[in-house]
Amino acid sequence: MESNHALADNDEFANRPARQPDYASESAGLVRLAAAQMGPRANLLQEIADVALSVCNAGSAGISLVEGTGDSRHFRWLAVAGRCADLRGKTTAWDECPCAMTLEARTPQLFIRPQDEFPCLRFLGVDVAEGIVVPIPTTDTPLWAIWVMSDEEGRQFDLEDVRLLSNLAVFAGAALTVVDARDSGIENDQRHNEFIAMLGHELRHPMAPIGSAVGAAARLCADNAKAVEVLPSHDGS
Incomplete structure (x- = not known):
């Protein structure tokens, strides 16, 4: 089937007047995202989708992640804002x-009119222009991938949206x-601490019978100076 999409370098965008940039709104959105980096990854993703929805004046916006490999590859909508927010978590085949x-x-x-070509975008009550x-x-x-969709026939995207x-x-x-590196570092620290705690626990318990055995051997060999000399002292020194 011939694709029904237009690329940004063809005549489609050239024939559309681009609106004036709203740098104040754009800057405010970036400040929101900078603050969101301090929180959980899921919140950051949702904040990015919310900002995309706002600055592009879209009907819906979202972020999709590739999952799986080979023929099992698919996209999961990890963050969705706007009319399609209830579809968060939706998967679509590659x-x-x-x-x-x-x-x-x-x-x-x-x-343009992606629902005609991609059945996975046919949502109940939403007509994607x-x-x-x-x-x-x-x-x-x-x-x-980050995306925005218009569900109003009169709302056409332009080069400013791109x-x-x-x-x-x-x-x-x-x-x-940055967030993934931070979370990975936290996870590694937790694993390290858990390992040290487990190691300390495992080492404490085997040392008790060993200490008892050394003490018993020392008592049995009390009259053998050479044997007592090679045995560690009962106090662990």
């Missing part, structure tokens, strides 16, 4: 989702890297 085309192209993509999907740069192989969403994608990639 070859049935516009996010796959975006990650393979590694460039922002505009999808168009959507933008942008890959989130986190690794050599992109695993994340710029905003692309900037959010870069921020999201950097923030996820």
